[in-house]
Amino acid sequence: MELAAIKVEGLEVFDLIQKVLNHFAGPLFKEDIKKAKAEFFDNSGVLEEHTQLFEVRMQQFFDWYFFTRPLSGFGQTPLHSVFLTRELRLPESENQIVEQLRKHRHGIFEFIKMKSDELMIRDLFSGEKLKVKKSFWSDGFDSQEFFEARLIPTAAAKGDFFFTRGLCFHPKEGKKFILEEIKRHKKNPDLNHEDFFLRLLKMRYKFERYRHVKIEMIYSSENKLGL
DSSP states (O other): OOOOOOEETTEEHHHHHHHHHHHHTSGGGHHHHHHHHHHHHTTTOOOOTTSTTHHHHHHHHHHHHHHTOOOTTTSSOHHHHGGGOTTOOOOHHHHHHHHHHTTOEEEEEEEEEEOSSEEEEEETTTOOEEEEEOSSOOSOOOTTOEEEEEEEEOSSSTTEEEEOSOOEEOOGGGHHHHHHHHHHHHHOTTSOHHHHHHHHHHHHHHHHHOTTSOHHHHSOTTOTTOO
């Protein structure tokens, strides 16, 4: 579970994420990790370590575990539990990074264009256009593919972001379903966006595993494959 460091005004953001994960995914939290893996990978199939997508899929899991899933003993995520444990005593510089991470955005996005050192994307829920600095992900974007991502605000410029590593790209054939679900969520504020994002991740895994199945059966609101 190693992450490269991205420096944002000298603050090594991903080193801090690694540090926090080392604690909250360590021996004291083995039951939480066990339950989290069961929840995250349930009904999507086990991915063997030798497969091409294993590293990306595990990064998606740890992003979800760090940013989204509440810890059993804390009732909130590892990110929001940092200051509640004695074992993690952070210097002020790292406390500032924690506050930066807590302002992250999670959503479904559409690629618009790429400039020299940044990408322009659109949040499909809000319609807002956002600037993302080149980081782990800077190539291979397709305007026909929607993708799930977490955006961390830079400390240098207001309104600029960079990606975490756990992006998930959805096939273009799934666009119709995704747009219909976004419309449904916007009409009903009681629907949980995070549940929707996790469901989409599992659909993407099903798409990889079952190439013989029509994609309309996977990206479907009819739950034909138990998703």
